[in-house]
Amino acid sequence: MKCQQIKLRTFVIRKITMKTTRNTAARSAILDLINDSHVALSQPSIQHKLNGLCDRVTIYRVLDRLLDDGLIHKIVNVNGVVNYAACNSCNHKHEHGHDHEHVHFSCRVCNELTCLDQVTPSFLLPEGFQAEETFFTISGICKNCQNSNE
Amino acid sequence: MKCQQIKLRTFVIRKITMKTTRNTAARSAILDLINDSHVALSQPSIQHKLNGLCDRVTIYRVLDRLLDDGLIHKIVNVNGVVNYAACNSCNHKHEHGHDHEHVHFSCRVCNELTCLDQVTPSFLLPEGFQAEETFFTISGICKNCQNSNE
DNA sequence: TTAAGTGCAAAATCTTTGCAAATGT
DNA sequence: ACATTTGCAAAGATTTTGCACTTAA
Secondary structure (H helix, E strand, C coil): CHHHHHHHHHHHHHHHHCCCCCCCHHHHHHHHHHHHCCCCEEHHHHHHHHCCCCCHHHHHHHHHHHHHCCCEEEEECCCCCEEEEECCCCCCCCCCCCCCCCEEEEECCCCCEEEECCCCCECCCCCCCEEEEEEEEEEEECHHHHHCCC | CHHHHHHHHHHHHHHHHCCCCCCCHHHHHHHHHHHHCCCCEEHHHHHHHHCCCCCHHHHHHHHHHHHHCCCEEEEECCCCCEEEEECCCCCCCCCCCCCCCCEEEEECCCCCEEEECCCCCECCCCCCCEEEEEEEEEEEECHHHHHCCC
16 A cells, blocks of 8 residues: 555656656667567576676666656566566556556476467456456467477 | 476476475474465465464475475466465366466455456467466455455 | 484575766757 | 766575484374
């Protein structure tokens, strides 16, 4: 309860002060990486791909900023690892976070996390529960690994 | 790929050697806690409830063992926190993990994670993807918080 | 008795914070 | 010029590992 209020307040402050976003090397490198990737990337994998271009901490901060700016979204994989992906299919309509009604697929073999923008599961909630966001991840074997196994 | 093989091997060894499970104080206390809870519990919340009865590390190890024995299942909440719940509705039919087709509900207000055993979403995967397990979590406001808000 | 389980200390991982220096606009 | 962003060091938080000690069966 308290936590929610604090978050909301921070958000309002950011919008009022209207900080300008600077196009730094770190920011564009990270954004390019995420935009060019067909799978979601974790901080460690981004760090590895950047290969020392910038500090560990900078990556965390840039990712937070990109989230804030609505350019990427955050997906927690089934193993608890946080991943980031480009916001192609979001329409930002929810009050509490973006609209990410689409499903994610977590491959057991290559361990990659893919957005399945087309898939929208249907479900019926029991009385009394009010849904705001869905986090649907299906694990199994992805297209690539399936094909390369034949 | 390599990781998968190692995991499989460990699993086989455990089944062959057939270790006997000892009914220790820690194990039964933790299992009781999880069985008696209507929501999923995280390691920190279990540790708090046990109030120093056993070591932090023991809790991790007992939880691993209970998972292994199929008495509990693991749910990663939308914030990445790992939770554990009793295996009431599992039917253990999958080769890669249990069958947890049911949905979990994560409450934004009380932060509790509940199993919705009745709910089974339907979806259609794109060609090439092979589903084995589903990890479906819906966040919003749970029954309790909805009611207490009226 | 003795293998399984535990406690403690220490390491490993991932993430956040504070502050001074660097940099984009 | 100056507010934003970065790097570094350090702290937090969570989970794992090694090893000697304890305990259930």
